[in-house]
Amino acid sequence: MKFATIQYNGRQTVAVVDPEAGHAWPIDAALGEPVDGMLDLIRRFDEIKGRIKLDGQPVSLAEVRIEAPIPRPFRNILCVGKNYHEHAHEFTRSGFDAGAKVEDAIPKKPIIFSKPPETVIADGDPIRYPHGVSDSIDYEAELGVVIGKGGRGISKADAYSHVLGYTIINDMTARDLQSEHKQWFLGKSLDTFCPMGPWLVTADELEPENLVVKCWINDELRQNANTSDLIFDIPTLIETISAGITLYPGDIIATGTPAGVGIGFNPPKFMKPGDRVTVEISGLGRLSNVLT
Numbered sequence: 001m002k003f004a005t006i007q008y009n010g011r012q013t014v015a016v017v018d019p020e021a022g023h024a025w026p027i028d029a030a031l032g033e034p035v036d037g038m039l040d041l042i043r044r045f046d047e048i049k050g051r052i053k054l055d056g057q058p059v060s061l062a063e064v065r066i067e068a069p070i071p072r073p074f075r076n077i078l079c080v081g082k083n084y085h086e087h088a089h090e091f092t093r094s095g096f097d098a099g100a101k102v103e104d105a106i107p108k109k110p111i112i113f114s115k116p117p118e119t120v121i122a123d124g125d126p127i128r129y130p131h132g133v134s135d136s137i138d139y140e141a142e143l144g145v146v147i148g149k150g151g152r153g154i155s156k157a158d159a160y161s162h163v164l165g166y167t168i169i170n171d172m173t174a175r176d177l178q179s180e181h182k183q184w185f186l187g188k189s190l191d192t193f194c195p196m197g198p199w200l201v202t203a204d205e206l207e208p209e210n211l212v213v214k215c216w217i218n219d220e221l222r223q224n225a226n227t228s229d230l231i232f233d234i235p236t237l238i239e240t241i242s243a244g245i246t247l248y249p250g251d252i253i254a255t256g257t258p259a260g261v262g263i264g265f266n267p268p269k270f271m272k273p274g275d276r277v278t279v280e281i282s283g284l285g286r287l288s289n290v291l292t
Contacts, residue, residue: 001052003027004199005038005166007065014041015064016054017199018287023058025027030054035046038070038200039250042164045214064126069167069200070146070250072117077194078241079142079171081111081184083256088262096179110232110240113184115171115254119194126292127172128192129273134174137291139269140257141215141223142210144169145234146200147251154242159235162247165202167255169288170195170215175263175270195279195289196252205283208234212282213258217275225258232256235261 004017006024014035027035030052035041039046082088082097083157085106089098092105121127129137148164171188172195178187208227215223232240237253262269271277271291278288 001067001202001205002199003038003202004197005067005069005071006270007067008059008063012037012067012071014038015059016052017061018058019061022061023055024061024064025054025058027052029056034077037123042146042249045148045164053090066122066198068120068122068196069198070196070252072120075248075251077115077119077169077252077254079113079115079254080232080237080256081113082107083110084225084229084258085231086225086229086259087257087261087264088231090259090261094263094268096175096263106231110237112241114189115189115194118191119189121192121195121196121289123195123287123289125195125289126192127195127277127289128190129291130174130190133190134176134187135267135270136175138173138175139217139222139271139277140170140171140173140253140261141213141281142171143211143213143227143281144196145208145226145237145255146251146254147247147253150246150248150251152242152244154238154247154248156235156239159238160203162238163203163234164204164249165200166208166284167196168198168254168279168281168284169252170277170289171254171257172289175268195287197287198285201284211284214280215260216278217269217271218275223258223260225260227255230255237279
């Protein structure tokens with residue numbers, strides 16, 4: 001199933017969506033009982049999924065506004081750095097990876113950082129250009145993993161049983177801040193720097209280890225890779241993060257970006273106001289935003 005957070009008839013609710021048909025079924029009607037937003041659906045999904053019926057009259061997607069699938073506030077977005085081989089090399093070569101040596105381009109353990117909730121925006125929302133803060137704005141197309149069942153000390157063997165589904169993440173980055181501060185939080189965490197969506201797709205619809213990830217700036221294809229190229233796979237990431245940090249339903253893990261980001265070019269191709277960034281992942285749709 002595909003679930004979206006929508007604005008319809010003056011209120012925010014969750015809906016089952018069929019993008020090909022252009023239809024949405026508000027979850028309260030499809031289930032026959034109220035659901036208090038996407039986090040409530042995620043927490044209760046195993047109990048209610050068999051009772052969701054799409055036999056009523058759908059709403060046209062043209063009549064609703066699609067929000068980020070997990071809107072603010074929520075707990076955290078946990079992100080992974082340098083998790084595709086070619087991107088790890090391009091990042092180290094770029095000079096923006098503070099203190100990194102060429103021989104250390106491929107990390108030996110997952111690099112984990114976070115983005116705050118204020119970064120999250122929906123498909124179609126504007127990305128705010130940070131005038132006076134940064135002029136080195138970059139994009140990163142990523143597969144987002146949505147935790148369905150929380151836990152601590154989750155093993156790789158059990159990891160996928162904790163995943164509800166997947167979404168698209170664009171890990172926007174201010175490269176100068178990332179380099180100058182010698183850590184990644186500030187450069188990754190400016191307001192509007194995490195476009196997400198357009199919907200959450202349940203795990204049964206996808207093969208997460210074989211998804212095509214693409215990104216365009218305007219009409220130029222910049223990134224084109226497959227999740228099979230991940231250095232650290234999804235079970236490894238879940239095991240690593242949950243070893244000492246309790247994961248909760250609705251937590252999101254952004255799994256890293258492939259080669260083709262702006263700093264991978266010589267000279268770098270940073271985004272300018274008016275540029276449109278579009279991310280597409282097979283089975284998950286398209287996420288498109290303009291830098292304004």
